[in-house]
Amino acid sequence: MSLEDDLKARTLALISQQMANWVVEIQRTIAGHQESLVRSLDEIQERVARYDEKINEGEIEAAIAEVMAGAPVPMAAEPSGPTHTQLKDSLTAIEKGSSLSEVLTYLVNEVSQHVMRCAMFIIKGQNAIGWYARGVDSPESVKQITISLASDTVFRIIHNSRHALRGHSSHSPGTVQALARLGGDPQGILGVPLVLRDKLAAILYCDSDNEEIPPTTADMIEIMVLFAGKTIDILAMAPKSATPPPAAKASGGNTAERVAALRAESEDSRPRPGMAPRPAPAPAAPSQDEGSSTVMFNAASFASLRQQQAAGGGSKAAVAAPAGPALSPEEQKAHDDAKRFARLVVSEIKLYNEAKVNEGRRNKDLYERLKEDIERGRQMYSDRIPAGVRDSTNYFYDELVRILAGGDAGALGPM
Numbered sequence: 001m002s003l004e005d006d007l008k009a010r011t012l013a014l015i016s017q018q019m020a021n022w023v024v025e026i027q028r029t030i031a032g033h034q035e036s037l038v039r040s041l042d043e044i045q046e047r048v049a050r051y052d053e054k055i056n057e058g059e060i061e062a063a064i065a066e067v068m069a070g071a072p073v074p075m076a077a078e079p080s081g082p083t084h085t086q087l088k089d090s091l092t093a094i095e096k097g098s099s100l101s102e103v104l105t106y107l108v109n110e111v112s113q114h115v116m117r118c119a120m121f122i123i124k125g126q127n128a129i130g131w132y133a134r135g136v137d138s139p140e141s142v143k144q145i146t147i148s149l150a151s152d153t154v155f156r157i158i159h160n161s162r163h164a165l166r167g168h169s170s171h172s173p174g175t176v177q178a179l180a181r182l183g184g185d186p187q188g189i190l191g192v193p194l195v196l197r198d199k200l201a202a203i204l205y206c207d208s209d210n211e212e213i214p215p216t217t218a219d220m221i222e223i224m225v226l227f228a229g230k231t232i233d234i235l236a237m238a239p240k241s242a243t244p245p246p247a248a249k250a251s252g253g254n255t256a257e258r259v260a261a262l263r264a265e266s267e268d269s270r271p272r273p274g275m276a277p278r279p280a281p282a283p284a285a286p287s288q289d290e291g292s293s294t295v296m297f298n299a300a301s302f303a304s305l306r307q308q309q310a311a312g313g314g315s316k317a318a319v320a321a322p323a324g325p326a327l328s329p330e331e332q333k334a335h336d337d338a339k340r341f342a343r344l345v346v347s348e349i350k351l352y353n354e355a356k357v358n359e360g361r362r363n364k365d366l367y368e369r370l371k372e373d374i375e376r377g378r379q380m381y382s383d384r385i386p387a388g389v390r391d392s393t394n395y396f397y398d399e400l401v402r403i404l405a406g407g408d409a410g411a412l413g414p415m
Helices: 003-049 057-068 084-095 100-111 139-144 154-161 173-178 215-235 255-269 329-352 354-363 371-384 387-392 395-404
Strands: 117-124 127-134 146-148 165-168 188-196 199-208
Touching: 003 215, 084 100, 084 215, 100 117, 100 127, 100 199, 100 215, 100 329, 117 329, 127 139, 154 165, 154 173, 154 188, 154 199, 188 215, 199 215, 329 354, 329 371, 329 387, 329 395, 371 395
Parallel strands: none
Antiparallel strands: 117 127, 117 199, 127 146, 165 188, 188 199
16 A cells, blocks of 8 residues: 555544544534433423422411411402412413414413513513513503613613512612503512523513512412423424434424423434444534524524525415325424424514514515525524425425515515
8 A cells, every 4th residue: 555545544534533523522412402401391390290389288277277266367368379280271371382482472371361461572682672461551562662681670680690580660660661651550570581592582571560479470480481491492493304213203292292202312313333423514604793693593603595596576486395195204294394493483583573574564675674584594494404395395485474474475575
């Protein structure tokens, strides 16, 4: 063997060994993140299971003894706290959401059953922007509220601490002033942070005409917000290959079933003796602007934006699953995942850009206003969805028309 051949063989062997070690390290990192998510969900389930332990049996026994002894019963009894069954029902309702927007909507709806008013504020840059509210006289008024995270409000405290805050409105005049557009005379207030992938994505604000929101109610709302965040994190985990792991073939199921699927996938991805490591993807080009990005688009890097040719703004027809022979269960699962991921990405674009979406629909120039977010979302969709599904369908464009343009393809404008 010549010196050149020997050098080439040794170099290739070293590169192959280094790549194998790198892939194993990446797989371990992925498995670690999945285990962390599973542990968080287990902690939620454990807190729910132990919820009944908060009941003070001693106070109940004392009250019974007082009644039995003929003592007078107070005219105004303290309102009872939420029950274990109510919490389970609320978590089940939140889990029905199939996109970020739906999960947050279900969350606000469920929380509104236990407080006088509640509103979801989306964190974008250094502001908390009103998105959806229940219990206010004019629900749309919340969308006109933007609160600076540098101002003296409970939003600043929650943003800095990432912990829930419960108290009385008199302790934070700045909060009352910032929310004056909602009207009313709130007394007890509560703010709970919603964290997605270690980033503060939103703050749920609640208030009551009572002096305070009861601790048991506040605990329940915190659990619901935490559960909603983990549900959204799971929804964002779209498969990156055409063949999903056996444990993930069912697209539905409750959280426990989806956690089991993640565990199974983690087991399948671990390297085995004698097995060649999976090839690693090519590194992506760094993003030029992540300062204004949303939670979903706050990635460390993106590949070059993939341009898709359009015959015309309004003439681009929606394409469903490919015609021909019936799809196999694996193929149908791949199409369902693609639809769900497209819906999740586009929903987040709308969630963080409500004002631009409304203006873009009126002026028929949505794409021009939201070009950066749309192209980032398109690239994420392209990176996550198998080529066989992407090339035979147009799910991402379909969701742009349905969610962003409100069903009017012309509102997208030139693309």
